[in-house]
Amino acid sequence: MSTILSIDTSTPACSVALNVNGVILEDFRMAPRMHNDLILPMVDQILSQAELKLSQLDAIAFGRGPGSFTGLRIAAGVVQGLAYGADLPVIPVSTxxxxxxxxxxxxxxxxxxxxxxxxxxxxxxxxxxxxxxxxxxxxxxxxxxxxxxxxxxxxxxxxxxxxxxxxxxxxxxxxxxxxxxxxxxENIAPRAAYIGELAHTFFKESKAVSVYEAMPSYLRDEISWEKQPLKVGKR
Missing domain, CATH: 3.30.420.40 (ATPase, nucleotide binding domain)
Structure with a gap:
């Protein structure tokens, strides 16, 4: 039994999902270049809908890539901040x-x-x-x-x-x-609902990692990830 929040911003789509013991709530939007503005309000909205706080989650999952360089950085950064503030493990999932x-x-x-x-x-x-x-x-x-x-x-x-x-x-x-x-x-894109479903299985298999290991997967060799200081406090 687990409650997992998942997010994805790896493509022009932006999505957030909450998997509560296999029952999934999702907010999926096609929103090119709007991820920074939308992702945290979408997280707040879905948690409010489920009447849950971050501290009540078991883990946070995200689409680790591959995908858009900027989108992957946004997802990883948001998840780092949320997970750090709530002391939660993280589950990176392949898009x-x-x-x-x-x-x-x-x-x-x-x-x-x-x-x-x-x-x-x-x-x-x-x-x-x-x-x-x-x-x-x-x-x-x-x-x-x-x-x-x-x-x-x-x-x-x-x-x-x-x-x-x-x-x-x-x-x-x-x-x-x-x-x-x-x-x-060609029309299927990565979305948080399916990231959350995979994360639900990975959590049961003890595949969650610490917030410090929550890194995107770019695949292109010339792009390196330098983790930024965590700035998001407890929610």
């Missing part, structure tokens, strides 16, 4: 895996090539196999998360289905899977 979970729920397909548009002719990509036993979903990484030009991705033996904005390069990516028969949904 690519969160999209896979949503796609699996929607289509019940097992193999997914999850991709986000990384600009500059590149994609953030990961390959996954999904299994479900007794309503518990497990996502196994078959292709390590990376940033790469779509034409440089190796050809796969498995029939991957596609999810995420990186499938704007559909014509190229479909040549990487057998028979070009993959189902593709």
């Amino acid at each position: 690519l895996e969160a999209m896979v979970l949503e796609a699996y729920r929607k289509y019940q397909k097992d193999y997914w090539l999850s991709a986000l548009d990384a600009r500059m002719g590149e994609v953030y990509v990961g390959g996954y196999h999904v299994s479900e036993i007794d309503k518990v979903v497990t996502i196994e990484a078959l292709l390590t998360e990376r940033v790469i030009k779509p034409e440089s991705i190796d050809t796969f033996n498995e029939l991957y289905n596609g999810v995420g904005s990186g499938w704007i390069y559909k014509d190229i990516l479909l040549t990487k899977v057998p028979n070009n028969l993959a189902l593709v949904d």
Whole structure:
């Protein structure tokens, strides 16, 4: 039994969710360049809706990336501040895996090539196999998360289905899977509800980390993360 707040600002979407023992409340908005203004009021609103305080949570989760450099910094910084102030552990969750979970729920397909548009002719990509036993979903990484030009991705033996904005390069990516028969949904974006669902499982598996380990995953080598001093006090 756990109560977990999750946030995501890794793409133009901005979302906050509260997972209370598997029951999920979510606020999801398409809000390009508005994350800084929206994220904390959205957190306050969803906690108020559930009549909970930060101190009553078990952990805070966030979309650790890959995704927008600025968006990832916002999410990590907000989570650091909230978790530090309330003395809570943090659960970083892959945005690519969160999209896979949503796609699996929607289509019940097992193999997914999850991709986000990384600009500059590149994609953030990961390959996954999904299994479900007794309503518990497990996502196994078959292709390590990376940033790469779509034409440089190796050809796969498995029939991957596609999810995420990186499938704007559909014509190229479909040549990487057998028979070009993959189902593709470019409209699924990372969202806090699915980050929270994965975090719920990770929490039970003791995979939460301290606030000092709550770092984003940029994937691009030239971008480094320098943790800023924590400035958000107790709420």
